[in-house]
Amino acid sequence: MKAYITVCLFFSIVLSSGKAACPETEDVVWALDIRRNYCENFRNKCYFDEAKGQGFNITTKEKCQIYCPVTCRLLLSPTNATYRGMTQEFSNDCFRRSHNCVTGATYINTKLKKI
Numbered sequence: 565m566k567a568y569i570t571v572c573l574f575f576s577i578v579l580s581s582g583k584a585a586c587p588e589t590e591d592v593v594w595a596l597d598i599r600r601n602y603c604e605n606f607r608n609k610c611y612f613d614e615a616k617g618q619g620f621n622i623t624t625k626e627k628c629q630i631y632c633p634v635t636c637r638l639l640l641s642p643t644n645a646t647y648r649g650m651t652q653e654f655s656n657d658c659f660r661r662s663h664n665c666v667t668g669a670t671y672i673n674t675k676l677k678k679i
């Protein structure tokens with residue numbers, strides 16, 4: 565009985581804490597918004613779903629990369645992002661997305677990351 569109560573408590577805590585963080589598994593999703601000629605990649609399907617990319621169609625890396633954003637405005641809004649244990653600072657989020665798209669890396673903002 566005690567164990568049962570403990571389990572219930574555990575699940576209610578998990579549920580009340582909202583959506584679990586995405587796993588860090590690298591299973592990159594390439595998403596293309598053909599109307600905007602815009603490609604963005606996500607570390608895995610969970611991150612893609614979280615971004616709720618409306619108008620995106622999942623496609624192949626090759627088809628998507630044709631539409632990588634390569635020009636970003638030089639507005640300074642620095643963010644640190646991590647990928648494979650490396651941390652890199654980007655001048656703004658556009659530069660991060662562009663870098664990911666062109667290189668196939670999936671740097672994710674440390675600030676936005678849910679613990």
Ligand SMILES: *[C@@H]1O[C@H](CO)[C@@H](O)[C@H](O)[C@H]1NC(C)=O
Nearest residue numbers: 596598618619620621622623
């Ligand atoms: C993209 O996805 C939408 C629905 O999510 C679909 O209606 C549309 O045909 C797809 N476009 C392409 C080019 O695959």
Ligand SMILES: *[C@@H]1O[C@H](CO)[C@@H](O)[C@H](O)[C@H]1NC(C)=O
Nearest residue numbers: 641642643644645651652653
């Ligand atoms: C990014 O990380 C570096 C090194 O830890 C730090 O000096 C810098 O202030 C950080 N930048 C932002 C925007 O948090």
